[in-house]
Amino acid sequence: MSLRNKVTLIGHTGREVEIFNFESGSKKATVSLATSDFFTNANGEKIEETQWHNLTAYGKTAEIMEKYVPKGKEIAVEGKLTYRSYDDKEGIKRTVTEIRVEEIILLGSK
Numbered sequence: 001m002s003l004r005n006k007v008t009l010i011g012h013t014g015r016e017v018e019i020f021n022f023e024s025g026s027k028k029a030t031v032s033l034a035t036s037d038f039f040t041n042a043n044g045e046k047i048e049e050t051q052w053h054n055l056t057a058y059g060k061t062a063e064i065m066e067k068y069v070p071k072g073k074e075i076a077v078e079g080k081l082t083y084r085s086y087d088d089k090e091g092i093k094r095t096v097t098e099i100r101v102e103e104i105i106l107l108g109s110k
Contacts, residue, residue, distance in 0.1 A: 005080040007099050009053060010107070011035035013073050017065045029062035031055050031069065033077070033099075056082075057101040064104060074108030077101045 014032040021027055033053045041047050055077060057065050069075060079101040088094050 006078065007081050008076070008078050009033060009035055009099065010076045011053070011074070012108075013069055013071055013075065014052065016071050017069050019062065019066050026059055027062040027066065029055075029057045029065040031065065033075070054096065054098045055079075055101050056098045057104070061101055061104055065101075068106055069104075073106070076105040076107055078103040 011033045014034050017029050017031045019027055019029055033055050034050050035053065036048050036050045038046060038048050057079075077099065079099045082098050082100050083095060084098070085093055085095045
């Protein structure tokens with residue numbers, strides 16, 4: 001993987017992994033991942049800020065996600081940032097940002 005487009009995230013999955021099976025026998029897995037940052041505001045209150053990321057994986061990585069990654073599982077992923085666009089039912093162009101997962105590490109006990 002090129003260092004020019006490399007993303008590393010650690011977080012918890014927000015839903016069950018969705019699996020898409022292709023006619024060729026290969027798989028695609030998708031899931032959302034929540035990452036959180038904490039900071040203290042001017043009033044001394046601890047604030048949590050959560051970001052959501054769309055993850056997509058193919059092949060063996062998708063199979064691992066299907067078998068071992070339930071909702072709420074803490075994982076570390078490495079991959080690359082990708083963009084795709086499509087026209088919705090009303091003909092409005094939509095853009096989706098995803099992380100194409102190339103490596104996954106299972107963390108935590110859930």
